[in-house]
Amino acid sequence: MSEAIRKVNVIGHLHPDTDSICSAIAYAYLKNQLGDVEYEPRRAGAINRETAFALKQFGFDEPELITSVAPQIKDIEILPIKGIDAEKSLFSAWNLMRDMKTATLCVTDDNNDLLGLIAVKDIANANMDIFDNAVLAESKTVYSNVVETLQGEMVAGDPNGFITEGKVRVGTTPEMMEGNVEKGDIVLVTNRYETQRFAVEAGASTLIICNDAGVSSIVIEAAKRHGCTVITTPYDTYAAARLICMSIPVRAKMLPEESILRFSVNTSIDDAQKVMASSQHRFFPVLDEGGHYCGVVSSSSMINVNKKHVVLVDHNERSQAVSGLERAEIMEIIDHHRIGSIETAAPALFRNMPVGCTSTIIFDIFQENGVEIPANIAGIMLSAILSDTLAFRSPTCTPKDEHAGRELAKICGVDIDEYADAMFDAGADLTGRTAEDVFNSDFKVFSRGHVRFGVGQGSFMTENSRKAAEALVGPYLKDAAAANEIPMVFYMFTDVKSQTTEMLYWGADTEQIVARTFDVTPKDGIAVLPGVVSRKKQVIPPLMATLQEMETED
Helix, strand or coil, X not given: CCCCCCEEEEECCCCCCHHHHHHHHHHHHHHHHHCCCEEEEEECCCCCHHHHHHHHHCCCCCCEECCECCCEHHHCCCECCCCECCCCEHHHHHHHXXXXXXXXXXXXXXXXXXXXXXXXXXXXXXXXXXXCCCHHHHCCCEHHHHHHHCCCEEEECCCCCECCCCCEEECCCHHHHCCXXXXXXXXXXXXCHHHHHHHHHCCCCEEEECCCCCCCHHHHHHHHHHCCEEEECCCCHHHHHHHHHHHCXXXXXXXXXXXXXXXXXXXXXXXHHHHHHCCCCCEEEEECCCCCEEEEEEHHHHCCCCCCEEEEECCCCHHHCCECHHHCEEEXXXXXXXXXXXXXXXXXXXXECCCCCHHHHHHHHHHHHCCCCCHHHHHHHHHHHHHHHCCCCCCCCCHHHHHHHHHHHHHHCCCHHHHHHHHHHHHHCCCCCCHHHHHHHHEEEEEECCEEEEEEEEEECCHHHHHHHHHHHHHHHHHHHHXXXXXXXXXXXXXXXXCEXXXXXXXXXXXXXXXXXXXXXXXXXXXXXXXXXXXXXXXHHHHHHHXXXXXXXX
């Protein structure tokens, strides 16, 4: 691979069943034992009750949900520009921008939460506003900012205090200052004792003595009596007057947090590019998964995108895969279904075997690599095999499936028949469930050429639970077809013990299609199919053949 692999997502199909989830967990565990790259199991949809039962039984949490593997902000270079304090001066922020060769800085608090954003243009606009001589007080500027900006020294006063009143004045002579200097003003003076003393006596809150001029002890004592802060600076009066307004805090001129365009590390590259195209900003803050600031990105950052690396288990059809797959790097496919429509940009390991369950293939891979299977991993692999093979009753079940299942049962220490009954009963429980929830517990979309349809399946241990599910799901089939944008839907309600399926259907000519495919006569919208329990082997191939024949006839 040309790109560095950070981690690999192991993902099953949409509307995940027990095999899809459990195989992802088991295969991620196996791969983590064999190399240094991190593999993480993921789910592409909500898990059903049967799967939830299996995970709980063997101590696993649900894998994290992943809805797309298209590139996200986390897959590009995020510039780790540190956030600045809201009290930092504009002058200090400008110097930092110059040193870092950036035009934007983010303002954050002690928890790294985003407070605002300051750009070069904001500082330039503030610097050009020469008539706003009350800006220091209006911005409640801390004295330490003034001292730092003027490279000065505080002779009297508290560096942690704030300027809360007054305007900036330039003091020349007592005669010129009389009537112009008001109580609370910030007065810039030079070395004349009379001017310094007059400013203090006139009630100035701050005395800025320029040119590093001396200040007498008499003036200092008078300043202390009047509560006047005294600061000396090496700058002349002109420079000091220009610079002092740059000591205001960035919070006074920053773009506030609620007005900032920002991205999460989980924002898709496509969405980010749309936002950037409609904005005049060059840099955009990025928040991590906890909502804290972690850096910035720009439009140029979007050029070099690291694709996500994925392993697909229990499917190899594009219609069943998570979105964005065409923009990801498929490393492996482990499956037991017909070879479908997924294409890869580069060679990938593709292991496809005619067995009843993906976990059976993974069992073989464990054996081939000499990796011991822990009891909890054996438990979920057994659950997958029992689910997909209907406890070894399905015609898709092979001797390899049964061998793997019985070996896994020994490792996890469960009775196969008792556990299978409990798992299927958990899956059939309709308490508090909606038709949509039951329908999506195990539903897949299939396509070939212009033929496109969906088939769902539920497995039941008793007739009562099966009939209850039919009554709930049947009226929903039309809505399900619309939700999945397909013209026809077939749903298998399979009785595990009698190995019989009652099929419900919706869509144009579906009754004719079912009758022709299975050589039965449906009654009241239900086709009874004795001995039909496998969607993969007994339903999809003949349905596909019938639909293609009818298409050719038309």
